[in-house]
Amino acid sequence: MKKIVFATHNSHKLEEIKDILGAEYEVLGLNDINCLEDIPETGDTLEENALLKARYVKEKYGYDCFADDTGLEVYALDNAPGVYSARYAGDSKDSLANMKKVLKELETKQDRRAQFRTIISLILGDKIYRFEGKIEGEVIEAGRGNTGFGYDPIFVPNGYSETFAELGSEIKNKISHRSLAVNKLKAFLL
Amino acid sequence: MKKIVFATHNSHKLEEIKDILGAEYEVLGLNDINCLEDIPETGDTLEENALLKARYVKEKYGYDCFADDTGLEVYALDNAPGVYSARYAGDSKDSLANMKKVLKELETKQDRRAQFRTIISLILGDKIYRFEGKIEGEVIEAGRGNTGFGYDPIFVPNGYSETFAELGSEIKNKISHRSLAVNKLKAFLL
Numbered sequence: 001m002k003k004i005v006f007a008t009h010n011s012h013k014l015e016e017i018k019d020i021l022g023a024e025y026e027v028l029g030l031n032d033i034n035c036l037e038d039i040p041e042t043g044d045t046l047e048e049n050a051l052l053k054a055r056y057v058k059e060k061y062g063y064d065c066f067a068d069d070t071g072l073e074v075y076a077l078d079n080a081p082g083v084y085s086a087r088y089a090g091d092s093k094d095s096l097a098n099m100k101k102v103l104k105e106l107e108t109k110q111d112r113r114a115q116f117r118t119i120i121s122l123i124l125g126d127k128i129y130r131f132e133g134k135i136e137g138e139v140i141e142a143g144r145g146n147t148g149f150g151y152d153p154i155f156v157p158n159g160y161s162e163t164f165a166e167l168g169s170e171i172k173n174k175i176s177h178r179s180l181a182v183n184k185l186k187a188f189l190l
Numbered sequence: 191m192k193k194i195v196f197a198t199h200n201s202h203k204l205e206e207i208k209d210i211l212g213a214e215y216e217v218l219g220l221n222d223i224n225c226l227e228d229i230p231e232t233g234d235t236l237e238e239n240a241l242l243k244a245r246y247v248k249e250k251y252g253y254d255c256f257a258d259d260t261g262l263e264v265y266a267l268d269n270a271p272g273v274y275s276a277r278y279a280g281d282s283k284d285s286l287a288n289m290k291k292v293l294k295e296l297e298t299k300q301d302r303r304a305q306f307r308t309i310i311s312l313i314l315g316d317k318i319y320r321f322e323g324k325i326e327g328e329v330i331e332a333g334r335g336n337t338g339f340g341y342d343p344i345f346v347p348n349g350y351s352e353t354f355a356e357l358g359s360e361i362k363n364k365i366s367h368r369s370l371a372v373n374k375l376k377a378f379l380l
Contacts, residue, residue, distance in 0.1 A: 011201035012221035031202035034359075037339030038276065040284035086228065091281035094230035149227030169224075 001026045004189075005033060007053040007067035020186050033061050046071050046083050047130065050121035058123045066122040066185060070178060072151045073117055074102060074139060076109040085150065099143060099154050112139045114155065116177040120185050129188065133180025148172060191216045194379075195223060197243040197257035210376050223251050236261050236273050237320065240311035248313045256312040256375060260368060262341045263307055264292060264329060266299040275340065289333060289344050302329045304345065306367040310375050319378065323370025338362060 003026045006017050014029040021027050030036070039056045043049035046069040053067030073079040081088035081102065089097035106112055117134040136158050143153030145165025152164035157175060164172050173179055193216045196207050204219040211217050220226070229246045233239035236259040243257030263269040271278035271292065279287035296302055307324040326348050333343030335355025342354035347365060354362050363369055 009200045009202065010221070011199065011204065011219060012226060014201065015221075029201060031200070031205075036202060037285055038283040040282050040286070042280075042282040042284055042287075087281045090232075091277045092230050092232040093228040094232055095227055096230070097232075 003028060003063060005030070005057050005061070005063040005065040007039060007057050007065055009036075009038075017182070020182060021189060024190055028063070030057070033057070033063060035061060039067075041069070043069075044083060046117060046119040047121070049083060050119045050130075051128065054121045054123045054128075064122075064124050066120055068118055068120045068178070068181065070116065070118040072102075072114055072155065074106065074112075074114040076111040076113075077102070077105055080105075095150055099151055102139065102151065103141065103154065106139055113137075114139050116151075116155065118177045118181040120181045122185065122188075131181045131184040131188070133177040133182070133184065135175060135177045135180070193218060193253060195220070195247050195251070195253040195255040197229060197247050197255055199226075199228075207372070210372060211379060214380055218253070220247070223247070223253060225251060229257075231259070233259075234273060236307060236309040237311070239273060240309045240320075241318065244311045244313045244318075254312075254314050256310055258308055258310045258368070258371065260306065260308040262292075262304055262345065264296065264302075264304040266301040266303075267292070267295055270295075285340055289341055292329065292341065293331065293344065296329055303327075304329050306341075306345065308367040308371040310371045312375065312378075321371045321374040321378070323367040323372070323374065325365060325367045325370070 005028045006014055007030055008014055009030050018027045039053045041049045041052065043052050049069040050067045054065045057063055057065035071082040071085040073082050086093050089101045115134045115136045117132065120131040122129040137156050139154050140156055140163065145153050145163045147168045148165045155164050156162065157164065160167065195218045196204055197220055198204055199220050208217045229243045231239045231242065233242050239259040240257045244255045247253055247255035261272040261275040263272050276283050279291045305324045305326045307322065310321040312319040328346050329344050330346055330353065335343050335353045337358045338355045345354050346352065350357065
């Protein structure tokens with residue numbers, strides 16, 4: 001079976017991908033190849049960060065690899081927080097503080113449209129491929145709902161009245177930016 | 191079997207702990223309790239961050255929990271980078287940039303002593319316990335060695351002439367700050 005690395009230390013994300021690609025690929029996580037360090041995410045865009053991570057694995061460990069990065073892009077904020085989504089209010093990765101900052105910045109804006117966007121970069125041999133998933137919606141004025149993480153409590157996807165955090169993981173996983181990108185990767189690989 | 195949560199998303203760290211405590215405890219990771227978000231690490235000390243994470247799990251999910259935090263403390267730098275070790279040169283968690291910053295700051299200093307320190311906070315019921323592991327050594331002038339991560343290439347533990355990155359994971363795991371803290375936790379729990 002062909003080996004491929006998914007550049008994550010996170011067991012949940014890895015299991016999710018194994019379920020999707022496991023019939024055709026032996027999917028390894030970073031821990032499985034003894035890459036215990038954080039891979040620097042120094043890019044200015046989601047595309048750069050995903051590619052940096054995939055390239056790091058390919059160059060240092062020799063494996064074919066894919067990596068992802070995700071951000072919330074708020075139109076009226078010039079697509080911020082974007083690549084800085086996880087650390088918008090500081091490097092402590094405090095979701096609550098991040099949401100507060102976005103809500104504060106949107107106070108004076110009429111346009112509350114936003115999108116979640118996931119980029120997956122894949123390196124196979126010497127070729128690079130990119131897969132994108134996005135979902136448009138609106139940032140509401142105060143958080144609602146308990147499931148999920150990040151900006152889920154303040155994002156209502158188009159066509160729904162509940163936030164991602166109210167919709168729950170089952171529905172979110174069906175319609176999300178991340179699923180869309182993963183499905184494109186899957187269609188390509190299988 | 192008693193359940194206990196180790197506040198990490200990292201499958202490697204979780205497996206390591208399961209090997210140590212698995213005979214007596216069912217050890218769950220954050221993903222296993224469906225906590226998919228990063229827990230904010232807003233503390234100013236290793237102790238605070240470890241306790242924040244353990245408390246977050248106890249309060250939000252109800253489980254007994256332990257959490258760890260680790261830092262490199264350089265004496266001549268007022269114990270910096272300490273709690274900011276992973277993000278000393280910026281929030282992109284770039285180990286190379288972090289090391290460069292420490293080396294730069296040490297250029298004018300005579301005293302290059304430092305210690306790695308790990309704190310584990312444990313919440314059992316309504317009681318809080320703390321376990322510390324540390325190892326003293328020196329920061330050398332340029333990195334050496336390929337294994338490990340973080341500041342391993344520039345840290346030589348006392349009694350050795352190789353850096354952590356040269357010693358390799360087998361030796362490092364026997365003598366490290368982290369092992370020492372984990373062993374204290376183990377002795378307490380078992």
